[in-house]
Amino acid sequence: MITGFDFGTSNCAMGVLSSEQNVQLLPIENGKAFMPSTLYALDRDLISEQVALQISSPEEKQAYIEQRRVALNRARRVRDEEGFSPNETSLFVGHDALEEYFAWPGEGYFVKSPKSFLGASGLSDSAIHFFEDIVTAMMMAVKQRSQAITQQEITHTVIGRPVNFQGLNAEKSNEQAINILTRAAKRAGFKGVEFLFEPIGAALSYEQKLTEDKTVLVMDIGGGTTDCAMVRMGPSHRNQEERGQDFIGHTGERIGGNDLDIQLAGQHLMPLFGMLSNLKNGLPMPTQTFWDAVRTNDVGAQSTFNDKTTTALLQQLLRDSSEPDVFKRFIRLRHDKQNNHLVRSAEQTKIALSADINTYVDLGYVEEALGCDISRDQLAQAIDRPLSKMITLMQDAIKQAGTQPDLVYVTGGSGQSPIIRQAIQAALGDIDVLDGDHFGSVASGLTVWAGRIFA
Template identity: 45%
Template sequence: MFIGFDYGTANCSVAKMEHGKPELLKLEGNNVYIPSTLAAPTRESVAEYLFKFRDIKPYDAIGEQVLRRAIAFNREESIELEASDLAFGNAALDLYLEDPSDTYYVKSPKSFLGASGLRDVQVSFFEDLVCAMMDNIKRNAEAHTNQIITDTVIGRPVNFHGRDSEVANQQAESILLKAAKRAGFKNVEFQFEPVAAGLEYEATLSDNKTVLVVDIGGGTTDCSLIEMGPSWRGQADRTQSLLAHSGQRVGGNDLDIALAFKQLMAPFGLGSKTTANIVMPTIQFWNPIAINSVDAQSDFYSRANLATLNQLKKDAQEPEKLARLLDVFHETLGYRIVRQAEEAKIALSEQPQYRVMMQVLSEQLEVDIDFNDMVEAIASPKQKMAELVKEAVEQGGVTPDAIFMTGGSARSPILRGAVQKILPNIPVVSGNYFGSVTAGLARWAEVCFK
């Protein structure tokens, strides 16, 4: 059996073909989408879980080294790992929110796969993370279909990390491929996510069109200019129909982080001053919420930075604010703050004002945000997304007949307005914001494996 697999930054989903149409499969209870999250007692628990409970062995010598170290660490910490200790999706988020300080929690590991400067051990660790998540999804999909899944087409962004970084793309695709093979997939193909979304839209067309697909996902924005329609449908070689691609690691997560930074970090000391009237270093308020940056998270939660934060509190005109930042450090609250910003972003797409209620230990903070505050906060990532639309059209040299927008953040009236400003008078259409990529991947899997 074959499936299309959208290993997304925000959510994962898979689909099979049933009577000529894609059908999304249940992955978490009755839900066809599962958040891209994992929780465990420790970072080291992932490798041990795969080996001990899933009989998934390391891929190479580096992986074996990671596994040995993981088992030794857990023994030293007197952690007797149980299969139920690893949680995925909403269950992982619940576990983290219940006890942030004693839970190892990862959201959107896809964001890190193309990061530069990763050591072999770090690459192996990310491979374990992705493998554990893929294994969980594959087992749940097989339970839904009562069939063994052997083949898959996995979606990938045009660029995982920055622009035109082929080294990053190769690194990220290699991690995904190895993880998928270890999780039990026999045959694995890849397809650009915007192309996959385009294939799903193409199934609705009765005439040939030139379509600009704009896929604004959780971690990346990708644009593909594609000739599509009845003449192309079902063809195995689509090379001539793919006119242009652009992509960058800027997506829904970046909007959430930007909003969190601009609107939610003041109670933690952003913009406040020391007794010497020096503004507090901005980096200390950016790093804890930059959840898509390995370096930022490592720097903020390092032991050395704890000493820096304690000194900033001593020197602060408003030490109570820096005390809250220390709570963020000790309780690992960065993910929680960004989640609050995400909830505000979603609410402000439909209402003019929103009150954020943040719980920091026993203290509840309230921050009011209005629509204009959000527009200002996300101006920089919005501009980057708009530039990608321009780039794809200029590269293709053709004005599209239609713009197909997909991805969770494509629902934003701010982002839709930015696209329409670049290409006025071109109709903007949408399908399933969350499922178009998955459905298109299933259609492409049918071409590849049937």
């Protein structure tokens, strides 16, 4: 069976073609088509163990076991030392992963949006192997759930990819990320794997609805990246075998919804933990560690935040702080590994402010009655810098194409924000801005393309 696979930064989705060649997104998560891109394991070494157990190809399994021998030995020791039984569930994905993390934040290993890390610079071989295993485990879960729904083996897929996984050293970063995704997909059991730019996938989805030819600026504002594509599309284009000449401009950078959440968490939630307080000598509290805490999509920041040297630094800052009781919240947040939960609260606040002018952020999981009110204006102020970069990407794609679009098609979860929509309209004037299926258009387009190239 042939599928389109949106292995997204925020959510995963898989689509298939019906017998009438209509796209159907599969309900892979509690009856819904979108599974949060999250994973929780009782111990990080147990991720490799679960991958090894589920690889179906004997040759692939043996090669994997040889390559991961050290990690698999560690996993056996973890099971013995912690008393985990062989039948005990040790790995969770999607909402199950979130529930486990919220229930046991100080235990186990939790990762959100692993796609954000795949193109990171300076990753060691062991780090690359670890991210391969995380991606493989998540792909296996999506594939197994999809096969259970369709009652057919899924063999071929088109996976979406951003224009650039990282801003720096883009070519090398892209190669590294694609290699990780390819190896993971093969281990998950896909026999044929191809990739397609995510904004082009969204364009193919929208094109099915057009009754006349248009030049469309597709703006895909995902969790990890913003990608823009200028595409000629419509009835006279969609059945052509070769579409390269129709894609007349594209830009992309690693800046997306996660970055908006991080800015909101840093500027408006971290002050509750002492970030804007003063030291006893009157100098301002150093802020770098607070920002490291909320930069959950940055390998280096998370490594620094969890390092032993940070433990010593925080103890020194506690002694120097003019508001030690407030600063103790920050130390407790780190000890209980609740920084991902805090960024999740910022994300939920951003979503709420798409509909409401004001909202209350409840941080009672950190401390009873802790929280604050945030307005849409405060959100707009917090995300001004990343939003400006998104608008620049849009303008660069138009400049590259050498023509103005007839309309703008916005997709991706963060594209729902009225703040972003207003910024797009302010930059482009009277050009129509249309909302797509903010979560499903990429998966739908990938499925359309899969049906063409694997048919």
